[in-house]
Amino acid sequence: MQMKTTPGAMLKAMREKPPLVQCITNYVAMNIAANVLLAAGASPAMVHAAEEAGEFAGIASSLTINIGTLSAQWIDGMQAAAKAATSAGRPWVLDPVAHYATAFRRNAVAELLALRPTIIRGNASEIIALAGGESRGQGVDSRDPVEQAEGSARWLAERQQAVVAVTGAVDFVTDGERAVRIAGGSALMPQVTALGCSLTCLVGAFAATAPEDIFGATVAALATFAIAGEEAALGAAGPGSFSWRFLDALAALDAETLDARARISAA
Numbered sequence: 120m121q122m123k124t125t126p127g128a129m130l131k132a133m134r135e136k137p138p139l140v141q142c143i144t145n146y147v148a149m150n151i152a153a154n155v156l157l158a159a160g161a162s163p164a165m166v167h168a169a170e171e172a173g174e175f176a177g178i179a180s181s182l183t184i185n186i187g188t189l190s191a192q193w194i195d196g197m198q199a200a201a202k203a204a205t206s207a208g209r210p211w212v213l214d215p216v217a218h219y220a221t222a223f224r225r226n227a228v229a230e231l232l233a234l235r236p237t238i239i240r241g242n243a244s245e246i247i248a249l250a251g252g253e254s255r256g257q258g259v260d261s262r263d264p265v266e267q268a269e270g271s272a273r274w275l276a277e278r279q280q281a282v283v284a285v286t287g288a289v290d291f292v293t294d295g296e297r298a299v300r301i302a303g304g305s306a307l308m309p310q311v312t313a314l315g316c317s318l319t320c321l322v323g324a325f326a327a328t329a330p331e332d333i334f335g336a337t338v339a340a341l342a343t344f345a346i347a348g349e350e351a352a353l354g355a356a357g358p359g360s361f362s363w364r365f366l367d368a369l370a371a372l373d374a375e376t377l378d379a380r381a382r383i384s385a386a
């Protein structure tokens with residue numbers, strides 16, 4: 120069996136056997152997230168209807184759930200899919216977009232957390248609020264530094280028995296015991312909408328490729344974004360050209376470059 124111990128090895132394995140990733144994501148993110156998965160080498164399927172989301176989760180290799188543009192019917196599909204993924208032994212990722220903003224979102228996220236996501240990926244404001252802290256987030260945008268969310272992430276990981284990823288200028292990943300920081304990316308990334316949502320889908324793709332190493336898979340997805348983001352920023356004139364350069368950089372990134380350039384340090 121091929122060893123999938125480094126981010127590069129995981130990226131290579133994903134491209135050799137593209138996983139089918141069911142993404143229940145928001146209207147803003149659907150197109151860019153699907154393109155991000157294709158550029159990285161996975162097969163995205165944006166399937167969210169309550170009538171079929173559970174059935175589809177039974178055939179997908181992993182599932183991602185994002186509450187960005189939530190409505191009541193979507194919640195039924197999310198819950199059915201989360202239950203089906205868990206029954207099938209497949210990993211699933213929760214992205215609790217702006218869950219602190221309204222009671223509707225708060226309740227939906229509480230119910231999804233009770234279904235035990237394998238991985239939780241959010242920005243710093245979202246993770247601080249999930250751990251009961253005072254978050255300064257405004258709508259879907261973070262206004263807190265990642266360093267401030269590290270304690271919250273550790274607490275949440277232990278309580279949920281999940282891997283927690285906090286993204287921002289320097290990302291942080293923990294499973295409650297181990298923790299790492301991942302440097303890289305670009306300040307243009309939060310200027311392009313739904314890149315975080317797309318990253319959540321990519322975390323799902325890596326988790327499908329390496330379900331035996333969920334912590335490593337999460338780190339690999341974040342490192343992939345960090346290096347593609349750095350590459351795309353070279354020569355980008357602003358968020359518009361960054362956006363298409365980012366897709367090209369993801370598609371062009373190879374395993375060796377990823378392993379040579381990834382800046383992952385113990386935290």
Ligand SMILES: Nc1ncnc2c1ncn2[C@@H]1O[C@H](COP(=O)(O)OP(=O)(O)OP(=O)(O)O)[C@@H](O)[C@H]1O
Pocket residue numbers: 216241242243259260261286287288289290303304305306307308309311312313314315316317318341344345348
């Ligand atoms: N200031 C920054 N410098 C470098 N990289 C960044 C910066 N801010 C965010 N990123 C990167 O952008 C990507 C998306 O993370 P971000 O925290 O912006 O997600 P988000 O707030 O959930 O985004 P969205 O809700 O728009 O989808 C991650 O790869 C992260 O590392």
Ligand SMILES: Cc1ncsc1CCO
Pocket residue numbers: 145147148187188216259312313316
């Ligand atoms: C802008 C926006 N609004 C709801 S979801 C979303 C995408 C970024 O989270």
Ligand SMILES: [Mg+2]
Pocket residue numbers: 214216241242259315316
């Ligand atoms: Mg987000």
